Amino acid sequence: MHDDWCTAKDSQLCVLTERELNAVFEQTSDGVFVVDVRSRQGVEMPSRASDLEFNLISLNRVSRQMLSIDRIEIGCALSKVFPDSIENLIQEHCYRCWRQGKPTHCEVSWEQGDRTVTLLVSLSPITDPQHRVRQIVGLCQDTSERRRVLQEARLLQTITLAIAESPDFPAALNVALRKICDATEWDYGEAWVLSRQSTTLERSSAEYSRSDADRSFRQQHEGLTFPSEAGWFGQVWSAETIGDPSTAPPDSSLDLLRPASAIAHGFSVGLAMPLLIKGEVLGVLVFFIRNALHANRQKVSLVSAITVQLGVVLHHKKYHNIFNNAVAGIYQTTPDGRYTTVNPMLASIFGYGDPETFLVEAKDLAVERYVNPEERAAFLKQVREGRGSVRFETQVYRRDRSIVWIRETARLVVNGDATQAAIEGCIEDITQHKQAERQLHYRDALLDGTSRALQTLIAHSNRANTIPQALAIVGETTRVVRIGVVEYGDLTVYPPLTYLCYEWHRSEEVQRSTHETPPPQNQTDATFPLTPEYYSLLSKGQWIYETLDRAPDTVRQALEASDITQFWLLPIVIEDKNWGYLSLEASATEWLGSQESELSILQAIAASLGSAIQHQRTTEIVHYRAFHDLLTGLPNRLLFDEHLQAALARAKRNGETIAVCFLDLDRFKTINDTLGHAIGDQLLQQVSRRLCRCLRQCDLVARWGGDEFLLMLPQIRELQDAGKIARRLLNTLESPFQIDGHTLHTSTSIGIALYPTDGQDPEQLVKHADIALYRAKDAGRNNYQLYTDTINTGRSEEDAPTSEHLATLENLQQALERNEFVLYYQPQVDLDGEIVSWQAHLHWQHPTRGMLRPSQFLSLAEDNGLLVEIGQWALQTICQQIQAWQTLKLSPARISATLSACELQQPGLAGFLEKLFVTTEIEASQLELAIPETVAMEQTEDIRESVAQLQKIGVSIALDRFGTGEASLSSLPIFPLQTLKIHSSCVRDLEEDPYNAAAIAAIVAFGSVLNLRVVADGVETQAQFDRLRALKCPHFQGNWFGQPLSAEDATQRLRKDW
Known part of the structure; x- marks a missing residue:
């Protein structure tokens, strides 16, 4: 055209x-x-x-x-x-x-x-x-003006569209700054917004810069704020227009502001525009440019016009964002309650995806959506009465008919003529708050129940009763259906077999106590099926929380019938070992403990149950050890006396007869001395089993000590019944015993006393049975004898032991003169089996009874003042033997001897030894004196002084028989020791009793710390040696390495090793 x-x-x-x-x-x-x-x-x-x-x-x-x-x-x-x-x-x-x-x-x-x-x-x-x-x-x-108007319109349209797509107000500001700077050639733009209190201007995150170098200019203003009328931005804020031209430099051709910091950064012109929203300053937009020629009035006018329109757009954007992004549901209804406007959050609270669908489907909310419509009606009545903001809490149905808790607040909006215009309100979903509140009450109750359960476990010693009581308290508190305390059985099966020790069940009020014995092999009675995955987690100390829909099929099938929907499994650890687990099973409506916040409480319960079970087991072990012989498992004297006392009371009431039998194994000492204690111990165990097999259920057999046993035979109708049982015992022990390749033959002598004819109380019956036993031995052994006032010899019961005692004492007094004492030497070896020292053993070659061990005569010698003289002879002989080996240049020429309390307390012991060292020409360090643990514990002044003198002359001191319980590890540093000897009883029970292994490990470690030579005594088997070696014990003594040898045999052994 x-x-x-x-x-x-x-x-x-x-x-x-x-x-x-x-x-x-x-x-x-x-x-x-x-x-x-x-x-x-x-x-x-x-x-x-x-x-x-x-x-x-x-x-x-x-x-x-x-x-x-x-x-x-x-x-x-x-x-x-x-x-x-x-x-x-x-x-x-x-x-x-x-x-x-x-x-x-x-x-x-x-x-x-x-x-x-x-x-x-x-x-x-x-x-x-x-x-x-x-x-x-x-x-x-x-076309300048037309182009300016068109440019302004297009820019405003572009900014408006960009702002509409912005997620929030700061992002919208950022878009506006970028668009304005791009259109009007400003190099830098930033936004300052009012603080929350509207008292100062603060930097917003919105900015635009053409160059990365301008970021340093932004950083100069980080943290700055401007009160009203303070500084350039503050003046623009308060004046609600661009800055006062009078503040511009004199040479400025434009009435724009040029702050010093901007000039220093290379900017030549600055512009600050107030951002007005409905006549209220929301913030200040600031622009800078380097080329002053580009900053003309026309561009300033354009920015000003855009800023005005921007305020309108941002105002709409801000409040539209607030409405759409509010965390609470916002609505407006007609005065009669018909919804006209709702935001997305309100639609979401009621289960709708968008407000439009909600407005279409929502008819009468008070009837359709509120669980208690009457409460909502009363609430709206208060709102229409114009009582200001009214609030209430209630439950509503969501679109899917699930129920949530809400808090609703509303107020009445009126027209200028005071007519009702609308109702505005907001709704908050407070379901989580209500759940947290309920959870808090539950947690408080759980803590209280746990406290009461723990008090129950601690306050009562009878754990068999208190554990079920504690489970009942926990069950009522946690609102679970069932609680189980489950122990692992056979650990060779994976996952291991389990059985239920304790159980509490809500509906049946079942409270089961511990099984006396585990279930049969390859069976389980635990109601909860333990899967390999669960056991793997529990064995690592991890807890398990599971809902039934996520559980393995085997678990789901087992629990579905019980209406169980969720459960906890928590490991129970006893002495650092996986003992079992605690299970808590609940239905969906009962239990609230599905949060990990309850974990620490439940773990405390599991740990406390573990401690209670451990205490119970420890108590049982202690009680068992107190009343049983650890080697044979038979009742000991205490338990025998207790049962015998009760049996005598019954027999007295019922007029019954009871037989008490005293058994002693024939030739046991010979077997024990010849083959060693290990063989002797196994023989005692097999004898015990044979005795138990041939007795009636009502009979009782106990180990009295050594190779002696006591039997109680109640309900004896005739005298011959006791004899029949005695003959059965003799016959069952005549068969040979097979032990470690040895075929052993032994027999027994039995003495029998009857109630009420031979005694009325346990002490008298045992004494008379013992006397009858002596008569059986005198009769040739392998027989039984019934007690009578005088048996065969015509000596009274008082005379028999006394005559034997006097004869032994008379022989003992003549033994030194007759040169009847003999020293035997048992080697002490290291880990390689090399001899490092010798232990001297004193024996007595009795003229009629043969070779007697120290236990058979030393007590008698000490009681009659003969032990010191015998001990001096032994020390002299030992020093002479060391001298003899030294002359033969045999090594090691070092011997250890054990001293009694009376020897240590003897004045002049150190002087006596000094003379011996001189006459025999040996070093004091070649002699080691061992002090029994019981003697060392006495710590009398005489003993302390004697030990100090021995140390002074250079004699090595050893603590003998350590581990019997008399001395503790903490007391060792007070003794001037060089050697620590572990008692043979600790070694003998090493494989059966884990406490002994722990004790030996502690002794070895402590000895290493104190630089002591540690020797394990009584090593009889390879297994004992291997176990001691694993416990890092350095030295050993016992029949496994060599029986006590005569001086000649010991010399030959040294020559052979040399």
Whole structure:
């Protein structure tokens, strides 16, 4: 259309007179200019704009105004007319018009003062008869204002759309800054917003910068705030307009602010615009530019106009975001309660995906959605009465009919004429709060129940009764259906067999106590099926919480019938070993303990149950050990006396007869001395089992000590019944015993006393049975004898032991003179089996009874004052033996001897030894004196002084028989020791009793710390040696390494090893 207009205009120019042309030329509202077109000299075929000359022929008044030209010389080059910035662009379009021979158009802009001028230029060619372009007519239209308005509208539209897509208010500000800076060429923009209290301006996260270098400028203002009227931003805030021009530098041509920090950073112009929303300042937008020429009034006006519109958009955006993103449901209804507007959160609370669907489906919420419609009706009544904000809490149905707790607050909105306009309110989902509140009450109750359960476990010693009571308290508190305490059985099976020790059941009020014995092999009675996965977790000390829908099939099938939907499994650890687990099983409606917050409480319960069970088991073990012989497992004297006392009371009431039998194994000492204690112990165990097998259920057999046993035979009808049982016992022990490849033959002698004829109380019956036993031995052994007042010999019961005692004492007094004492030497070896020392053993070659061990005569010698003299003989003989080995250059020439209390207390012991060392020419360190643990514990002044003197002369001191319980590890540092000897009883029971293994390990470790030589005594088997070696014991003594040898045999042994 514009081209047609230009063509028509060209045709008119051809016929107009010069006068008419001038009139139109000067009066038109458009700028008009005419240029002459010629080729430059020497250019025959112009191919670019520079090959042509465009000279001005005419220029009207409007053109001069548009181009700000006062005077212009006709005939000058067109480049003199237009500003330099658009000169080339105009010439290029003139060349295009000349070359194409048809009109062309362009839009040009340039900065003119503090505004941007934009012209729409249309160029039309004038041709000669040969159709050659000789002149070009140009029409100019000033489109600056229209372009500014259009640019502003487009920019505002772009910003509005971008803000609408922004997720929040800071993001919307960020978009606005970027768009404004891009459109108006500002280099940097930032936003300052009001604080929450609206007292200061604070930096927001929104910013825009063309260069990363401008970030340092931003960092200079981090943390700054501006109160109203303080600083540049504060003045803009309070004035609600751009900054006061008076604060600009004197040389500024613009009334814009230029802070010193911005100037230092290279910015030349700054602009601060208040962001107004409904007449209220929301913040301040700040812009900076480096090129002052680009910051004209027109751009300032554009930014100002956009900022005003931006405030409106942001206001809508802000409150739209608040409405849509509120964490509470917001609604507006008609006065009669019909919903007109709801936000997404309210729709979500009621189970809808969007507000639109909610408004379509929601009819009468009070009836359809509120669990208690009457409460909602009463609530709305209070709201309509205009009582201000009204609040209440209630339960509502969601779209899927699930129930949630809500807190609703509403107020009445009235019109200017006081009529009801609407009801506005908000709804919060407080389900989690209610659950937390309920959970808190549950946790408090659980803590209280746990405390009471623990008090029950601690306050009562009878754990068999208190554990079920504690489980009942826990069960009532946790509201579970069932609690089980389950112990692992056979650990060789994976997962191990289990059996139920204790159980509490709510509905049946079942409380089961511990089984006397585990269930049969390969069977389990635990109600909860233990899967390999569960056992793996429990064995690692991990707890398990599971709901039935996630449980393995075997568990689900086992529990579905019981209405169990969830359960806890917590490991029970006793003495650092996986003992079992605690199971708590619940239905969906009863139990609240599905949170890990209850874990610590439940773990405390499991740990306390473990401690209680451990205490119970320990008590049982202690009680068992107190009343049983550890080697054979038979009742000991205490338990035998207790049962015998009760049996005598029954027999007295019922007029019954009871037989008490005293048994002694024949030739046991010979077997024990010859083959060692290990063989002797096994023989005692097999004898015990045979005795038990041939007795009635009502009979009782006990080990009295050594190779002696006591039997109680109640309900004896006739005297012959006791004899029959005795003969059965004799027969059962006549069969040989097979032990470690040895075929052993032994027999027994039995003495029998009867109630009531031979005694009325346990002490008298046992005494008379013992006397009858002596008579059986005197009768040739392997027989039984009934007690009578005088048996065969005619000696009274008082005389028999006394005569034997006097005969032994008489022989003992003559033993030294007759040279009947003999020393035997048992080697002490290291881990490699090398002999490191010898232990001296004193024996008595009795003229009629044969070789007697120290236990058979030393007590008698001590009681009659003979032990010191015998001991001096032994020490002298030992020193002489050391001298003999030393002369033969045999090693080790070192011997240990045990001293009694009376020997240690003897004055002059150290002096006696000093003389011996001189006469035998040996070193004091070659003699080691062992002090029994019981003697060392006495710590009398005489003993302490004697030990100190022995140490002073260089004698080594050993603590003998350690581990019997008399001395503790903590007391060792007070003794001046060099050697610690572990008692043989600890070694003998090493494999059966784990407590002995722990004790030996502690002794070895403690000895290492104190730099003591530790020797384990009584090593009889390879198994004992292997176990001691594993416990890091360094030295050993016992029949496994060599029985006590005579001096000659010991010498031969040294020669052989040497």
